Amino acid sequence: MQIIESAKTYDVAIVGSGAGGGMATKILSEAGFDVAVLEAGPHFDPAKDEDRTQLRWPWESPRRGASSDRRSFGDFDAAYGGWNIEGEPFTNGQGTDFRWFRSRMLGGRTNHWGRISLRFGPLDFKRKSIDGLGDNWPIGYDDVKPYYDKVDKLIGVFGSRENLHNEPDGFFLPPPKPRLHELYYVKGARKAGIPVIPSRLSILTKRINNQRGSCFYCGQCNRACSAYADFSSGTCLIFPAQRNGGKVEILTNAMVREVTTNKEGKATGVNYINKLDRKEYHLKARVVVMAASACSTARILLNSKSSIHQNGLGNSSGLVGHYLHDSTGASRSAFIPQLMDRKIYNEDGVGGMHVYTPWWLNDKKLDFPRGYHIEVWGGMGMPGYGFGFNPNDLNKITGGTIGGYGDSLRDDVKRYYGAVLGVSGRGESVPQRDNYCEIDNNVVDEWGIPVLKFHYKWTEHEVKQAKHMQDTFEQVLEAAGGILLGSKPGADRQYGLTKPGEIIHEVGTTRMGDDKRESVTNKYNQLHDCENVFVMDAGPFVSQADKNPTWTILALAWRASDYLVEQVKQRNI
């Protein structure tokens, strides 16, 4: 089969349309570059009725919004795909149970994410200096701060100025008032001596321009916003880039196989399969930006072998795929008797929590390194598949019949509606060289591309951190007046620690550094081995703080794009 050549040569080929790819698209097209964006899934625009899931009712779905292999987070979640993608498998090495969430669509996973938009703080870039583990980033907070500021203003994030050293303030929109269950959390946190502050989410509580609306409080950011009042890459970066008159060509259903290079080792473009006609194409470009997500980028680079790049592109260090790490996670919930038989009113609020607890023990000597933040959930949400299961289990606590049938079940459901308060920890793990993904040469996907195989084990650091989370959860939930639900997970269950990959913060596969033997990209996200290839997803993260990665992906992609423009101007690329 012959590879079909693109007629023209683009200035930049951007692989992936999520946070990093979207930012690169906007900055590079506005700098005058002729840009092609390759996305492995279809087009998606939440403002179009055929794509819209926002404001739909559960009965509009025959499975009442339940999750499926086609949409792991349920029918109304905006992310196509999820834990499994038909025809595109991955494998795990012995003893590994890595989970990999992929979303094939314009905007990728930014369409459904939690919008928790936390800057890394000064300590987060230099953890090795504090605990001696892992490595420091080659850059610090001051290098990234100007870009965090610009991202805040361009995209919008609500929050409050708190003057906490490692939780830097930004250019915030005002936060929404807490909901009732969140006031119970605040009460519990105050009693337990744990800080709690307004959350920081990229949702517009005020307008930031005339192209995007402000939040109308349906609580459904995971469904993607038809008013563009929350951040997703398509609505906030790629569509505006197109509207600004830039030269932006979007190629959807374009599954990139490899970056092509010439005999000097420089990138010449990418080979991709058009999923609609199943034919292979070569798109020529002067610069390639990889933003396919940390693991997909590693896969493409490792599959891009040539006489010069024999171990795969950018892999002279042998580190592509290594230092893969995800956030830790653990959860607990409690029944709040005072919230029984609540008055019912619309408390949808924004999609996600209105309050949270940032990590508060940086100065304490603990038996594990690094920390976690606490997210809060509960309230009178819209029913979906699963609502009403075991309707009167809480009668075990309050007394009364378990099970049964008849009209009384209605009363059971109503009595306990909105009476549960839950908390989840999201923490920082210590990156390990031996946690990695590699090419599995025994398995190809339906496009003929060799797939990834994962090798990942948590260390005692993460397990001990999860134990600390569980102890804290008990303390704060009981202080909130709650009766703990379920049993406390013990050592046998690693204290409820989530599986690696499950928090969907996988980063580190092309980490940045000054030493090319110990890193894949330089501090501007540029491959050490190939100056006209940049990685602008979370691959270059040296360490993933307890902060969600998106805001840092965006800031670093903007910074790297500025550098790329400068390098082209100076004819260094």
Place this chain on the structure above:
Amino acid sequence: MDRRDSLKSLLVGSVAGGLLVTGCAPGEKPEETAKTPELPGYGRNEKEKEHDRKVLAEVFLNEHELETVAVLCDIILPANANFGSASDAGVVEFIEFIVKDMPHHQLPIRGGIAWLDSYSNKLYNAEFKKLTEEQQKSICDQIAYPGKTAPELLPGERFFTRMRNLTLTGYFTSEMGIKDLGYKGNTPGVWDGVPADVLAEHDVDYEPEWLAKCVDQSKRTAIAEWDDEGNLIT
């Protein structure tokens, strides 16, 4: 269209759900069955549309099974003065679809119905759906209360628990059930805090310093501007 006819219509791989929910008044001709089963759009991509079409065209539960499901659903959630029963809310159609969409329900439900009929035959020499309401309830009483079930009836308890779960979730995700629950959201609005009368009933309150940080909803449409320090000035 009576229940028997409408259940039959589910079996010909028709517009599952749609036909029954729309229903038709006595004397009216039943609506024509669509040739290709199709649902109204709810934000599906191409693969999902294909999947839905395939599932809609399948048949799993037979007429007897669907009739038994209908009887059970309405024992589990009968009508009351204000709202209809589970089957009035479309729960039978929901279960008919969901067992096809989630194959893990198929064996437990088919086997559960068979178990129930077998037990009914043993006690009353008739299938469950043909028993008197009193007889049906006397069987339900033996399998509806986890923790109190005789060991040899545990298969019945498992089945009944599954049916109760599917009935309640089907009901409370229906238009009728959401109204019954009283859920008030899923509509554009402005969240401006917990209503004062609700706050008064709880021993929690807003802290004045916290409230001072929160959004002034009268300025929500004013475009945000900041000073150099990041203080909002609009």
